Amino acid sequence: MAGEDKTVSGMAGRYALALFELANEAGQLDQVQADxxxxxAMIADSExxxxxxxxxxxxxxxxxxxxxxxxxxxxxxxxxxxxxxxxAANRRLFAVESIIRGYNAMVAKSxxxxxxxxTVAEALxxxxxxxxxxxxxxxxxxxxxxxxxxxxxxxxGLIVKVGSRMVDTSLRTKLNSxxxxxxxxx
Numbered sequence: 419m420a421g422e423d424k425t426v427s428g429m430a431g432r433y434a435l436a437l438f439e440l441a442n443e444a445g446q447l448d449q450v451q452a453d454x455x456x457x458x459a460m461i462a463d464s465e466x467x468x469x470x471x472x473x474x475x476x477x478x479x480x481x482x483x484x485x486x487x488x489x490x491x492x493x494x495x496x497x498x499x500x501x502x503x504x505x506a507a508n509r510r511l512f513a514v515e516s517i518i519r520g521y522n523a524m525v526a527k528s529x530x531x532x533x534x535x536x537t538v539a540e541a542l543x544x545x546x547x548x549x550x551x552x553x554x555x556x557x558x559x560x561x562x563x564x565x566x567x568x569x570x571x572x573x574x575g576l577i578v579k580v581g582s583r584m585v586d587t588s589l590r591t592k593l594n595s596x597x598x599x600x601x602x603x604x
Contacts, residue, residue, distance in 0.1 A: 430513045434520030437501050438528075446497055447525050453498035454518045460492060461515065471511050481506040526563060534562040537569050537577040539589075554578070 441450040461467050470476060470484055485506040489499045505514050526533045534554050542550065547564070554562045558580065574589035 429510065430516035431520050433501065433505060433510070433513070433517045434524060437497065437517070437521050438524040441497050441521075442528070444497065447528075449496065450498045451522065451525055453494045453496065454521060456492060457489075457494055457498070457502060458515065458518055460488070471514060474512070478507055478509040481509070481511050485511065522565075532558055532560050532562040532580065533565055534558075535565045535567065535579040537567045537572060537579075537588075539568070539570055539572050539574050539576075541568055542566060550576075554580075 437450065438447075441447050461471055467488065470481060476484075482503060486503055489495065489502060494502070501517070502511075502514060505511055505517065523533060536550065547566075551562070551564060554564070562580065572588035572590045573593070575587040575592070577584065577586045577588050579585075
């Protein structure tokens with residue numbers, strides 16, 4: 419099943435697939451997912467760690483040492499920790515977030531879950547989150563797992579992606595459409 423999975427592709431997809439297969443064989447899907455979620459939260463909370471992950475300025479040795487120390491201090495080891503260390507040593511740390519998203523998508527698919535990626539301009543209130551979940555359940559016929567990303571660049575509205583379907587009601591897209599229409603008129 420995993421060998422024919424096309425949810426992610428490219429280099430990040432190959433790492434995610436390898437991680438999924440290793441974790442599945444070891445019966446550690448949940449543990450690996452929890453460790454990866456902690457690492458993702460650490461990236462979101464630390465500007466320095468984000469810079470380390472994204473910047474091509476750091477050598478692979480520097481990245482590997484720094485990530486190793488961070489993982490040890492956070493108590494992230496095993497399969498997830500080894501993957502992150504290998505990614506850093508192979509100078510692919512910039513793709514770790516894509517690898518984690520790919521892994522999470524494979525886990526969700528293996529469990530029969532539906533994942534909705536929702537991008538919003540600012541964090542959702544509990545009321546809005548519940549409304550969104552109910553609306554998605556009505557459309558999909560099943561309770562989705564909602565992965566919310568905050569991106570102030572969309573200005574307002576939201577972008578919902580479920581599988582290959584995407585609905586973009588962001589203010590940025592609407593303004594770009596108006597700008598294009600205005601250029602065609604004038």
